[in-house]
Amino acid sequence: MRDDWKRVRVIANYQFGRGAGIALFPEKPEIHYSRTGRIRQILYQGRRIATLKTDGLLTLSIEGAMMLxxxxxxxxxxxxxxxxxxxxxxxxxxxxxxxxxxxxxxxxAL
Structure with a gap:
């Protein structure tokens, strides 16, 4: 479960295409969790890159969209x-x- 950074890369590749996971998260990102232990915010170098929604897909911040x-x-x-x-x-x-x-x-559309 603590390989969640790999999981968010896989989700990014699924949602945005091959290579998107590395583009958005070139190194192990900082992950913030909800009170129930679910992945919520994904940060890279202190900046929020994406949020993992309850449907299992990412919403990108402006910073994340620019990286992609x-x-x-x-x-x-x-x-x-x-x-x-x-x-x-x-x-x-x-x-x-x-x-x-x-x-x-x-x-x-997904």
């Missing part, structure tokens, strides 16, 4: 929106389908 963005070649795992929507997305709001300019055809 640097690792994956364009256009993998990307949705490109127009300039008019970019500032809203940057503020944490949603982009509507009409604002999508380009998208990785391999992206699938």
């Amino acid at each position: 963005h640097r690792y994956l070649p364009y256009p993998r795992m990307r949705v490109v929106v127009g300039d008019e929507a970019a500032r809203f997305v940057r503020d944490g709001k949603n982009a509507f389908a009409r604002h999508v300019v380009e998208v990785d055809p391999e992206i699938r």
Whole structure:
């Protein structure tokens, strides 16, 4: 059970594709647990990279998303929106389908 850092790498590879686990967690990350002992927060160099949700998938922080963005070649795992929507997305709001300019055809909903 204390090899949980390997587990989060496997989850990242499943969710984002081969190599994502190493890209997000190049070294053994710091893991924070819930009161019940479940993995919750995954940190690397003191920064939160991801949160493990109750459905078993990761949600990335901005830092984690940037790490993955640097690792994956364009256009993998990307949705490109127009300039008019970019500032809203940057503020944490949603982009509507009409604002999508380009998208990785391999992206699938989980």
